[in-house]
Amino acid sequence: MLYSYDPSLIRHLQLSTPHGVLQTPFFMPIATRGVVKGLVGEEIKNLGAQIVLGNTYHLWLKPGLEVIKGTKGLHNFMNWSGPILTDSGGFQVFSLGKFRQISDKGVVFSEPASGQKYFLTPQKSIEIQLKLGSDIIMVLDECPPWPSSKKDVITAVKRTTKWAEICRKYFDNKMSVVVETPYRASLPRRPLLFGIIQGGVHSDLRQKSAEELLRIGFDGYAIGGVAVGEPRKYLNKVLKATLPTLPIEKPRYLMGLGRPEEIITAVCSGIDMFDCVIPTREGRHGRLFIREKKYAWLGKKKKFDFRSKEIYSAINIGREEYKKDFRPVDPHCDCYLCQNFSRAYLHHLFKIGDTLALRLASIHNLKFYLDLIKSL
C-alpha cells in the first residue's frame, strides 16, 4: 500500500492549555492509569513529549477520585507538569464490549476482574475529568465496533451527538462556577473541551456527525471509531469525508492512531494530534522500531510517495538472531537505549524478564514516534 507525504499540507497550530502551549502536530504517549508504563514524567518529557493521555474510566476505578482529590489533581499525583488530555471512557464502550450495557442515559460497565458495576454518564465523565484536572477533556462518545450495521452506526452517531450536547452544557455550567488559578497568567484557566466524530466507514454519517458537533461548538474535534478492526483502506475515506467540514483554526485529533505510515499520511491530510499504544505496548512485547532511508527525507520539504517499509522497519528483539548482535537497536537513534546498549543486551534483558527491558523498549519506541512527528 502506497502512502503519501506532502509537507505543504502540514498544519502548525499553537494550542494553549492550562499547563502549557502545544505545538502541532504532536503525539501523546499513553498514560491510561496515570503512568506511561515504567517511565517517570521527566523521562517522557526528555523524549520530547509535550502532553500525555490519561483515561477517565481507569482512573475513576483506580485510584479513585478521593485519592486524586487528596493529591490535588492528576498532574501532581503523577508528577507531570505538562498538559494532560483525558479520554472520556468512550473507547471502553468498544473495548469492554462484553462487559457493558449501553443506553441513552449512559453506560454500565462491569469491571472485568471483579464484576463490580460502574455507571458512567456524559455528565459523570466530564465531572471526573474536571476533578482529574485535565487540560483537554473529551466528551463521552459511543464507539461502535467493526463490523456494525449502518443502522447501529446511525444510532451511535445520534447518541454521540446527544451526549456531546449534554457534556457541553455540563462543562459550561461547571466552568462558570469554578475557576482554579494555579496557572501562569498567560495560559488559559479553563480546560479545552473536544467533541468526537463517529460514523464508522460511512462518509455521509461522518459528515453528519461532524456538522452536528460543529453546531454545538468545541475547542477541537476528534475523529473516533477508527482502527477498531476495519480494513486499513478506510482511513483515507474517513479523513476525506470528515476534515473538509472542520474549521481550519481548530485542532483535529485522530484518536488511537496509529502506525508510523498512518500518522504521516494523516498529518499530511490535516490531522494535528495523535495518541496510540503501539510504541509502548509493542515495545513491552519486544518489537522495536528502526528508521529506514526515507525517514531522513521527512521534514526536508520533499513530496513523495512511499511504502511503509521504506520509512521504517521493526524487529522482534527476542529472536535468536539478536543474541549476539552487538549493534545498537537503531544506529540513527539518540535515545538512551541506542546510545548505551546493544541489541544483544536488550535481547538478554527480555530473555531474563527484567523490567529494564520494558523501560528501554518503551523509551526507544516513544523516541521513534516523537521524532517522527517532530521531523514532520
Add this chain to the structure above:
RNA sequence: CCGAGGGUGGCAGAGUGGUCAAUUGCAACAGACUGUAAAUCUGUCGGGCUUGUCCCUACGGGGGUUCGAAUCCCUCUCCUCGGA
C-alpha cells in the same frame, strides 16, 4: 555388601496393560498487537510423506509375558536415600 526408592521428549514432571507420539509447566521457535481487561495473547514444538482414524523411531540397555507394554516379569546398568 545389604535394604528401599527411582531412571519418561531440551529441563521439570504426569501417566502404571489398549482411547499414548505420551497431560501440564518452563525453555525454544514463529506470529499478533492502533482513544491499554495487554510486561499480554495465539500457534508450533520426535521424524517422514502420498497430510492419513498413515508410516517410522521413542518412555535407561537387553530379554520375556500378552492379541496389545512407558505401564507386568527377568536381567544388566546408572542415580538417590538408609544400614554395615
